[in-house]
Amino acid sequence: MKNLLTALFCVFIFSTYAQDEFIEKVKKSRVELRKDITAKGLKYDGTKTTYFQFTDDTQYKGIEIAVFLRDNYHFFFDGSHSEGKVTIEIYDLSPDNPHRLKLYEIKNISGKKADVSMEEILKHYVTYGGDPETLSSLHIDYVIKKSKPSRGAITLSLGF
């Protein structure tokens, strides 16, 4: 019984440590993204990390960003801490609106970094007949494909 408890305790300690290590790695990647932004001559304006668990089902997580606050936002994504596939879709309206337009897509961000500017997104918006003046927010969907259970995180940093 004592051995079993010791083993379970070790697993418990290891899991806690692994968890902390994952969070620390993600936090480090946030710092790296900030450096990437300044290296491109842009100013940094904040970060949002979305944490999730890969499961047997495809899942969706989303974030909304107010884009009218700066002249030309640049969106920097880091999928280094996602083992399974995650696709990023950028829309003009929220998921509950059936008329929303998909303005940009990054097929699979897992293990990679990618960035896109507001200017580029607006070009697509104009092509669809949208008026850039009216686009106050962007809605970003993370399509988290089914995968073996593991933790995952996508970080989005804003530059301008």
Next chain:
Amino acid sequence: MNTYQKLILVGTGLLLITSCSNNEENTKAPELKKTAIIEVDTTDVYTSDDYDFVLPRPFALVSSFENAGLDFVASRMNDPKNIEKYTTDGKQLLNFGVYSSDLVYSIISDQTQASITNFNAIKNLADKIGMGSIFNEEDLAKQIEDNISDREEMESLMIDVYERSQEFLENNDMRILAAVQFSGAWFEGMYLATFDVDKKDKKKLSHTIVDHMNLLKQAIKGLESYKERGEDTAEVLAQMKELQSTYKAFDSIKNAKGFPELSPEEIKIVTAKIHEIRELIIS
């Protein structure tokens, strides 16, 4: 739930049962139980909501009003002496946001003394909230004091303050409170931007207000999620909802084809309501 988590739960469960059945260790049981619960909860802290919002930083919020006109008048800011009045968590967090916007307002108006005063107010409130430590890391307070008249440098340092306060709240399972802080910052920005509306370019002002009113729903969501709000914060929330209903009922919003343009009368109504709520926040 993954295998590791299952093992953690089974393991902590067994540890708890064993500790309870052993007389010698019974005295330690409460402490062990407390530890186990905290560890399991840590998983949830780092699982994001299905739909979230990137809370705008006070610098971006306030500086976005510059195009519509933002004259500096010191008496419009919240008096730092008011800090003593804020005894509830809700009021302290809301006013942390208010002073953050006042600090940005001072910085972009090149008002060094006002910037110092507002920065000290933020530091005092951070101490009250229990997150004064955010200024100790890498001597952030000193960096701010040294650069207080440098707009560009301060913009970057203010982002550091914001991120550290967010990280502090996240690490302490208080993510929701970040939205309360944002609500205070948003109202102060709107308040400062809606003075002398008769003298301002109506079209520009209307555009800015309409853009910003999209953020009100996020501020409302933030306060709604904050379940421990006291009576004073609940009153702020009720007034915010009233503002949203009033705004949605405007003809220019209801009948908008494309981007809405508020009438001068509607601008005045929004302005009056914003000023009323801001008074409630700082009272």
